[in-house]
Amino acid sequence: MGLKNSLQRVYICSAAYDDRLDEVVEKILEVFPRExxxxxxxxKPNILGPxxxxxxxxxxxxxxxxxxxVLEKKGARVIVGDNPGMGGYGKALHSARKCGVLECAxxxxxxxxxxxxxxxxxxxxxxxxxxxREVLEADEVINxxxxxxxxxxxxxxxxxxTFGYVVGADKMYLHASCPSAADFARGLLDIYQVRPPELNIMDAVLAMQGNGPSNGTPVYLNRILASDNAVSLDAAATHMLGIRPSQVPHLDFAGKMGLGETDPEKMNIKGSLEKIPGFKFPGTFIPGITGLVLNRYLSRWANCLPEVVSSRCISCGICxxxxxxxxxSMSSSGPVLDRDKCINCYCCQEMCPEDAIRLSGRFLRLLGRGSRRE
Ligand code: SF4
Ligand code: SF4
Structure with missing residues (x-):
């Protein structure tokens, strides 16, 4: 039976990658029923790269x-896809094959x-x-x-x-158009609003902590979270991980814009929102009031810059x-950074296949923290 509709709904259950996963998905579709x-x-899975x-x-x-x-059993016409960014735009098939989604889809x-x-x-x-086009024309998007x-x-x-709705190199243009973390958070919400997914099923069985999204550390949380509102789902996840949605810029703005409830007290949560102790955030994340001040008022001064770890770099040029x-840019001795041009988007770190870019900022240096030292 579906959850009460008056509050935004989040369903949380324990799960593993085993043959009981179909039952978990069936239950989620029952909790969030649609024709x-x-x-x-x-x-729409996350297929960041190979x-x-x-x-x-x-x-x-x-x-x-x-x-x-489960969807096919219900008679749906199913398509599966993403717009990966890593390893060169236009390599969706290669990335999907490497991460196993191609075979499973x-x-x-x-x-x-x-x-x-x-x-x-x-x-x-x-x-x-x-x-x-598929994003715009589907009867339902399941994120x-x-x-x-x-x-x-x-x-x-x-x-x-949902930033993966954007095709190919246009992602780079959008990043360049949003030159600060706060700008990017707002720009991301503009893309999200093109087509808020009707249902979101978050894979938190094996999650990533530390320096994500591509060079962090896998950690088993053994959970799946689901909601018909992406903002509420993410907000519930932040509470579970021990931080507040207001510390995540796009969730902070989304809550203020009325795109979703971020207070778990005002959500209809089925399942346990028990906190996960000791979850590690990126080296760039400064919690508490210090982080708030740095992010809001001193971001240009405090922002991290990418630094290439030459012992790991293979000069592939992807960054x-x-x-x-x-x-x-690339030189004969490897990547070279123009610090004045850098907008601190960290796409280079995200895309580096060798984990050869660390992030280091004035404030992090004072704290003795760099992104490759969790
Ligand atoms: S830093 Fe990473 S992405 Fe850049 S050239 Fe070196 S290995 Fe390639
Ligand atoms: S150097 Fe890296 S962090 Fe700086 S703008 Fe380019 S991709 Fe973004």
Whole structure:
């Protein structure tokens, strides 16, 4: 039976990547009922790049498989896809194969980069964005985010996963148009509002802590969270991890904009929101009032800059290729940073396949913290 509709609903249950996952998904679809027979449903996992499932960078293929199987049993027309950024735009198939989603999605897999639409966006940062047609035309979007940390946005969850609606290199343009963490948080919400997913099922069985979204440490939390509101789902996750939604810029703005409830007392939560002790956030995250002041008022001074760890760097050039403002370039001795151009988006760190970029800022140096030292 469905949860009471008057409050925003979050369902939390324990789970593992085993043959009981279908039952978990069936229960979630029962809690969040919709007409699904003959409907076109886009299942949107996080396929950031070509990473094996045990790295916890991408949504686990077993969850994708269960969602597809259960939806097909209900007679839905299912498609599965994402717009990965890592390893060169346009390599969706390669990334999906490496992370196991391609095999689990089977015939349902679609390359979301093949049908782009230029869409007008109501935003102070950009007037249009290139969005996958499938996102706009599906009868229902089921978002399958991974619970991970993120050096720029603190958390990669349900709202952040909708940035994958954007096709290819347009993501770089949007980053360049939003030159601070606060700007990016607002720009991200502008993209989210293009198509808020009807259902969000968060893979928190194997999550990522530390320096996410691609170079953190996998940690088993053995949970799945679900909600028909991405903001409430992410807010519930932050409480579970021991921080407040107001410490995650896009959730702070989303709550104030009325895009979703962020106070768990005002949500209809089914399941345990028990806090997870000792969860590690990125080195860039300064908790408490200090972090609030630094983020809001002193961000330019406090922001971290990327530093290349030459012993790990293989001079592949991916960081330079993904820098939205041309601040990172390649020389004969490796990547070189133009500090004045850098907008601290950390795309270079996110995309580096060798974990060869650490983040280091004035304040972090004072604290003796760099992003590769958790
Ligand atoms: S820092 Fe990383 S992405 Fe950049 S060239 Fe070196 S290995 Fe490649
Ligand atoms: S150098 Fe890295 S952090 Fe700086 S703007 Fe480029 S991608 Fe972003």
């Amino acid at each position: 699904r027979k003959d409907r076109l449903i886009l299942v 990473h094996a499932p045990e790295k916890a960078v991408t949504t686990h293929p077993m969850l994708v498989k269960s969602v597809v199987r 089977g015939q349902c897999f679609v390359n979301l980069g093949h049908n782009p639409v230029r869409k007008d966006i109501h935003s102070k940062y950009f007037s249009q964005a290139t969005i996958s 399958l985010p991974k619970l991970k940390t993120h050096s720029l946005t603190v958390l990669t969850g349900a709202v952040k996963n 330079a290729g993904h820098c939205p403002v041309g601040a990172m």
